Amino acid sequence: MNFDTKRAARLALIGLAAASLAACASRPKPAGPAPVAPSEPSSPSAPYTPPPSPVAQGAIPGSVQDFVINIGERIYFDTDEYVVRSDAQPVLAAQAQWLNRYPAVRVRIEGNADERGTREYNLALGARRANAVRDFLVSQGVSGARIETLSYGKERPIDGGSSEDAWAKNRNARTAITDGAR
Amino acid sequence: MMSNKENPMRLKALLLMVAALIGGAMVSPAAAQIEVDINAGAVKPLPIAVPAFSGTPRGAEIAQVITGNLERSGLFQPLNVSAVADKLPDVNVQPRFPDWQATGAQALINGQVTVGADGGLRVDFRLWDVFSQQQLLGLQFSSTPDNWRRVAHKISDAVYERLTGEKGYFDTRVAFVAESGPKMARVKRLAIMDQDGANPQFLTDGSYIVMTPRFSATSQELTYMALRPTGSSIYLLNLETSRQETVGKFPGMVFAPRFSPDGAKVAFSVEKGGNSDVYVLDLRSRQSTRITTDPSIDTSPSFSPDGSKIVFNSDRGGQAQLYVMNADGSGVRRISYGGGRYTTPVWSPRGDFIAFTKQAGGQFHIGVMRTDGSDERLLTTSYLDEGPTWAPNGRVLMYFRETQAGTPRLWTVDVTGRILRPAAYQGQASDPAWSPLLD
Numbered sequence: 001m002n003f004d005t006k007r008a009a010r011l012a013l014i015g016l017a018a019a020s021l022a023a024c025a026s027r028p029k030p031a032g033p034a035p036v037a038p039s040e041p042s043s044p045s046a047p048y049t050p051p052p053s054p055v056a057q058g059a060i061p062g063s064v065q066d067f068v069i070n071i072g073e074r075i076y077f078d079t080d081e082y083v084v085r086s087d088a089q090p091v092l093a094a095q096a097q098w099l100n101r102y103p104a105v106r107v108r109i110e111g112n113a114d115e116r117g118t119r120e121y122n123l124a125l126g127a128r129r130a131n132a133v134r135d136f137l138v139s140q141g142v143s144g145a146r147i148e149t150l151s152y153g154k155e156r157p158i159d160g161g162s163s164e165d166a167w168a169k170n171r172n173a174r175t176a177i178t179d180g181a182r
Numbered sequence: 183m184m185s186n187k188e189n190p191m192r193l194k195a196l197l198l199m200v201a202a203l204i205g206g207a208m209v210s211p212a213a214a215q216i217e218v219d220i221n222a223g224a225v226k227p228l229p230i231a232v233p234a235f236s237g238t239p240r241g242a243e244i245a246q247v248i249t250g251n252l253e254r255s256g257l258f259q260p261l262n263v264s265a266v267a268d269k270l271p272d273v274n275v276q277p278r279f280p281d282w283q284a285t286g287a288q289a290l291i292n293g294q295v296t297v298g299a300d301g302g303l304r305v306d307f308r309l310w311d312v313f314s315q316q317q318l319l320g321l322q323f324s325s326t327p328d329n330w331r332r333v334a335h336k337i338s339d340a341v342y343e344r345l346t347g348e349k350g351y352f353d354t355r356v357a358f359v360a361e362s363g364p365k366m367a368r369v370k371r372l373a374i375m376d377q378d379g380a381n382p383q384f385l386t387d388g389s390y391i392v393m394t395p396r397f398s399a400t401s402q403e404l405t406y407m408a409l410r411p412t413g414s415s416i417y418l419l420n421l422e423t424s425r426q427e428t429v430g431k432f433p434g435m436v437f438a439p440r441f442s443p444d445g446a447k448v449a450f451s452v453e454k455g456g457n458s459d460v461y462v463l464d465l466r467s468r469q470s471t472r473i474t475t476d477p478s479i480d481t482s483p484s485f486s487p488d489g490s491k492i493v494f495n496s497d498r499g500g501q502a503q504l505y506v507m508n509a510d511g512s513g514v515r516r517i518s519y520g521g522g523r524y525t526t527p528v529w530s531p532r533g534d535f536i537a538f539t540k541q542a543g544g545q546f547h548i549g550v551m552r553t554d555g556s557d558e559r560l561l562t563t564s565y566l567d568e569g570p571t572w573a574p575n576g577r578v579l580m581y582f583r584e585t586q587a588g589t590p591r592l593w594t595v596d597v598t599g600r601i602l603r604p605a606a607y608q609g610q611a612s613d614p615a616w617s618p619l620l621d
Contacts, residue, residue: 080501080523082456108411115584118525118539118568119393119613120438121495121502123414124451124458124479127435131456150413151435151453155391160365162565162586 062102062182067175071098074158075133077171080117082128084136092133095175096140103146104180109133111151112158112174114167119153126151126173133173148178216288216311216318218257218346227259228345229286231312235293235305236271240330244305247334248291248341250378251352254594255342255578256601261287273306282312289318291341303327307337309344319344331380332620339619351573352377355617356580357395357404358592360384361610365588370612372406374421377573377616379606385419394438394569397617399531400445404615405429407437416450418465429463430470438481442489442509443531449483449492460494462509473511484528484536485509486553493517493527493536493553504538506553517555526569529553531618532576535597539568539581548581550597561599571616580605582612 059065067073072095075088084092099105111126111133130149138144159166218228232249235241252258268281273294282290293307302324309319321340323333332353339350360373360382372392375382386392386408395406402421407414416439419426429436435453442449446465451458452472460483463470474480478498485492492509495502504518504527518524522542529536535550540560546567551558566584573580577597584590590612592605605614 080497115566116541117523118482118541120451120482121479121523121525123435123437124453124481127453127458128456128479135456149434149456150411152391152409155368155370155393155409157366160588162588 060182062105064177064181067095067098067105067177067181071095073176074172074174076168077129077173079114079167079171080125082125082132084132089136092136093140096137096142099137099142099146100140102180102182105177106146106179107148108176108178109137109147109149110156110174110176111149112156112170112172113154114170115154115157115162116167117154119155122153123151126153129171129173133175137175216313216345227257228288230258230260230289230291231263231266231282231285231287232260232291233263233266233270235295235307236269236273237295239295239297239327240303241293241295244293244295244330244334244337245291247331247378248338250606251335251338252341254378254603254606256596256603257342257346261285263287273308276315277310279310279312279315282310287312289341289345291337293337297327298324301327303330303333305330305333305337309341331376335376335378348577349575349619351575351578351616351619353620354574355620356571356592356605356607357397357406357615357617358582358607358611359392359395359613361590361612362388372404373611374404375607377606379608382607382609394613395615396440396571397615398441398445399443399574399618402617402620403441403445405439405441405448405450407439416448418448430468432461438483440484442485443487444489447485447489449485451481451483460492460511471510473507473509474514475511482526486529487531487533491529493529495525495527495538504536504551504555517553518551518558519555520558528570528572530572530576531574534576537570537572537579539570548579548595550579559599561595561597562593562602567593569613571614573616574618580614580616582614584612 059069072091075091109130111130113122113125130151134147134149157170159169232245234245249260253260263285266281268278270292290310290312296304298304304324306322308317311318325333335353338352342350354377355374356377357374360371361368363369369388370391371388372385373382391409393407395404404419407416414435414437416429416436417426432452433454437451439448439450448463452461457477458479458481459472460474460480461470461472476498478496480494480496483492483494490509491506493506496505502523502525503516504524505514505516507514522540524538524540526539527536536553537550540547540549545563547560548562548567548570549560564583565586567581570579570581578594580592580594582590583593590610592607592611592614594605595602
């Protein structure tokens with residue numbers, strides 16, 4: 001680690017104060033039960049635009065793609081556990097290093113659980129997992145003010161199967177970049 | 183299939199039902215020859231004849247709704263009596279009992295629909311013991327014509343109560359989460375329907391996740407949780423006015439709301455820094471009080487019917503078990519000791535049982551236990567059974583069962599565990615919440 005983490009963290013705090021003010025101001029009010037609008041029909045007369053040809057190129061450093069591909073956004077947990085496993089620690093250390101390098105980036109840690117638990121319990125379990133990741137990143141020098149946490153419980157599986165394998169994938173915490181990436 | 187264009191509650195404006203005892207001199211509980219032992223479950227359902235009511239409109243449909251209710255309860259076996267010669271044209275004329283005895287029916291419901299000068303619907307019915315030829319019940323209901331299904335539910339409740347000695351649960355509604363879409367991107371919409379699956383309506387548009395609706399025991403009010411990328415909210419929704427408010431802002435997640443029996447408080451979980459505790463919000467003073475402080479998962483609170491106690495689940499002992507405490511958080515004691523994980527405890531409105539979800543040996547169960555944890559009985563078993571809710575009479579539970587393919591549907595089971603069946607609503611649904619009896 002050759003870059004100055006302290007300086008990065010300081011910069012991050014400044015960037016963050018501004019960002020969080022903006023976030024407060026624009027936080028949407030919770031909407032009430034709303035009538036269901038039919039989906040908009042697509043315009044039949046829209047001119048056809050061919051999609052751009054694929055271009056081989058690496059992810060731009062500091063981009064969401066860079067983070068997802070080169071660092072990894074998820075770590076995985078054991079059943080009914082929220083301790084960061086040893087195989088997950090290098091991933092989180094790399095996430096922390098990356099976040100320290102790009103101090104304008106803000107993240108939301110999303111805790112997830114497999115379907116082998118009840119909804120409410122799994123919301124609580126997902127929250128524990130999200131906070132375990134948050135605590136790890138903070139211990140590696142990432143300012144806690146850049147991190148928010150959320151639990152999806154068992155509502156957002158990434159594997160729709162019902163095997164041990166699928167459940168293992170669905171017990172995870174995802175570090176989702178919400179702002180500040182290139 | 184569903185519509186939400188109108189106010190979900192049409193009760194106050196449209197409902198004017200007058201029930202009057204008819205032929206009271208003939209009705210005497212001591213004279214009853216037949217009764218249904220509710221504790222015997224489905225061992226021997228009572229054969230009953232529910233021929234089409236005479237008169238129009240809706241005579242046949244009312245009988246069909248009653249038939250469906252009684253059949254689904256598992257305590258009655260409605261017979262096909264369309265071939266019986268006695269067509270019962272006048273509710274004031276005694277049935278020709280030999281005709282009905284020949285069907286094997288022990289009880290007979292006959293009724294008559296008339297339209298008053300004001301256009302209102304009048305429905306008279308009689309309940310007969312076919313063999314003793316005694317009238318067990320006679321009632322008359324008046325209503326607006328579009329409310330005929332509720333008349334049928336009220337008749338069902340009256341018959342159920344007369345024959346079982348227990349209050350009925352048919353004139354009720356069920357709030358639930360209507361589900362659609364693939365397992366990895368489910369669309370979840372708050373919905374409500376009659377308990378027999380009729381009149382389903384969406385209350386939210388599916389643009390955010392909703393979970394765990396619960397009725398107030400005293401009013402047509404729901405509390406439920408909404409989950410968006412920006413965080414979670416607990417709403418209080420008045421179904422008559424469609425007004426809703428939140429329980430307020432908290433630093434972390436809020437979830438698992440449930441009303442107190444008097445409707446004056448809501449218990450729920452607040453998560454902070456990964457630790458979930460039970461809070462109680464007083465809806466008048468808007469003051470919330472944290473009532474558990476353990477660094478474990480404390481969630482799924484449910485009040486006892488007298489409001490003095492709360493049952494909840496906690497993993498403070500290593501894995502999720504059920505605990506009971508006083509409503510102020512004092513006197514916590516564990517009540518479940520079986521192997522496996524116990525979650526979603528719900529206190530019966532009668533106060534005699536606590537229903538729960540149990541996970542053991544790779545299976546999920548809905549079960550009941552006494553409020554001190556004794557007499558545990560598992561009523562169901564499947565890949566995923568979750569989230570029991572009590573019918574207002576405390577004799578029947580609704581819950582959801584999800585297959586490995588990820589298809590959730592509503593099921594019912596009685597407290598004996600013998601009467602287990604899919605609920606009438608056949609759409610994909612989870613998190614059912616049974617309303618109290620309507621007014």
